[in-house]
Amino acid sequence: MADRHKEGSKSKYTLDRQMPGAFEGETVTRRRFMTGVTHGAGAVAAMAFTLPALGFAIGPLFSRLPWSWQPIGPPEDFTDTTYTTKVIQIVQGIGEAGNSIAYVRKRDPAIDTEPLDQYNHWVALSSRCMHLGCPVRFVAAAERFICPCHGGVYDFRGMVVGGPPVRPLDRFYTRYNTSTGLVELGPRYSVNSELQRFSPRDPGQPLDGIGQYLYPPRFDTASLTSR
Amino acid sequence: MPKLPSPPLPKALRPAPRRPGEPDEKQATTPIEVAADAGISVVDWIDERTSLSGGIRWMMFRKVPRGINWFYTLGSATMFAFLNQAVTGVFLAMYYRPDAAGGAYESVRYLTDQAFLGQLVRAMHKWGASVMIILIFMHMARVFFFGAYKYPRELTWIIGVVLLILTMAMGFTGYLLPFDQRSYWATIVGVNINGTGPFLGPYLSDFLRAGPEFGATTLSRFYAIHMMLIPGLIAALIGAHLYLVSKLGISAPPWIKAQEEPELRQTTL
Ligand code: HEM
Ligand code: FES
Secondary structure, eight states, rough: GGGSSSSSGSSSSSTTTTEEEOTTTTTTHHHHHHHHHHHHHHHOOOOOOHHHHHHHHGGGGGGGOOOOEEEEEOOGGGSSSOEEEEESSSSTTTTGGGGGEEEEOOOHHHHHHHHSOOOOOOEEEEEEEOOOOOOOEETTTTTEEETTTTTTEEEEEEEEEEEEEEEEEEEEEEEEEETTTTEEEEEEEEEOTTEEEEEEOTTTTTOOOTHHSSSOOOOOOOOTTOO | OOOOOOOOOOOSOOOOOOOTTTTTTTTSHHHHHHHHHHHHHHHHHHHHHHOHHHHHHHHHHHOTTTTTOOGGGGHHHHHHHHHHHHHHHHHHHHTTTOTTTTTTHHHHHHHHHTTHHHHHHHHHHHHHHHHHHHHHHHHHHHHTTTTSSSSTTTTHHHHOOOOOOOOHHHHHHHHTTSSHHHHHHHHHHHHHHHHHHHHTTTHHHHHHHHHSSSTHHHHHHHIIIIIHHHHHHHHHHHHHHHHHHOOOOOOOOOOOOOOOOOHHHHHHO
């Protein structure tokens, strides 16, 4: 053992170190080589099942929600004085658990001050509370949306007037389909307290001030052009 | 007949010494003695091939300090609550169907109303979950108030913290499984609370839901985490936790004064 540390034994050639079976020009001992190969093979074997499994678990972060324009009824269904309740489908294939509710009315230029474009002739609010996601209910007599969970209250335009919600109710794009004569509901989008549009965020994530930077948008979200 | 080395048994349980004139090895004669001998030889057969008895004795017959009391049983109580969850959970899994389109709720309803003893097993699992949470907090309080987390037991404490987090994650993932209104909305709220963490929150909630919306695989994802991923981790960590408890020895209650040990004060051995 002790002579291992002698000066001469430090040569990088195994032959110089007088190893049994060493040959000319060999620098890596067999023991070292086998250790490396075994560790390498072990790492490859472990990666072979962890990497696919991890990718599989993380994949949903990049998933895009398929969205089509859903017909929600003829224009006569909607007035500008109150909301009509429409059941809409968010996720296919899981029955009622995939449904949600949209509150829809005709745009009223007197109160709807956000700029008019082809997608907001009808105002469609999501029933998802912007505190933590419980379903809000429209109380017609009070002209308020009220959340059963922690007392969130929104006014007629879906702006927060009380309780813990951090931003106005999310909205859906709407359009009129000339060939069917029906109003259609498109993807969801989020709004800040000035009703500026943002890509959809989860409840509880404010979009005013630094909120829009603290809660980055999804890698890939439902886009308006998809049919 | 080969003999196990005898554990430190209390006096009453130790075999009486051989009387003068008695034969060296008493032959088993009554059926009970024969059965006992058969049992011993099976245990001996295994022990000869595994040496497990040493480990078992190391764990079960370790020395404990003077003055330990009933509060020291809270850790074992937590462990038995976990074992109860594991056993009843396996049997619930024989009926449960993680189907978000209504099958999950129906399978739980069938299990509760129709299956033989199903209501009892489900109740044991459901109430046992609360019992485990209560016990784990009482155990943690015992460790805290007795100062038992101090050197050299910090790692035991840290593993305990991970166990506490995993136990609560069990509660969160299990709550969704009956898939009634309460489960569904509580999970929506819980996932959205995760989402309020800055920067990473949105990705965490996407991970939990398996997508941007509560979807077809959210329920099966919660089910897999609840019945396979976390129980495996908890079982492994309980093993590490108990290894450390036995290796380091249980701490004495704070009111027991350190004993004068003359040999330990010697500077040369
Ligand atoms: C699944 C949950 C847990 C199980 C099954 C468990 C089990 C046990 C058992 C059986 C003991 C032996 C002594 C006793 O019972 O007091 C023990 C000791 C200990 N536990 Fe836990 N425990 C759990 C969670 C925790 C938590 C949440 C903490 C703290 C954050 C913790 C910290 C400790 C410490 C520091 C000791 C050593 C105490 C001493 O030496 O006096 N454990 N645990
Ligand atoms: S979820 Fe609506 S107020 Fe909390």
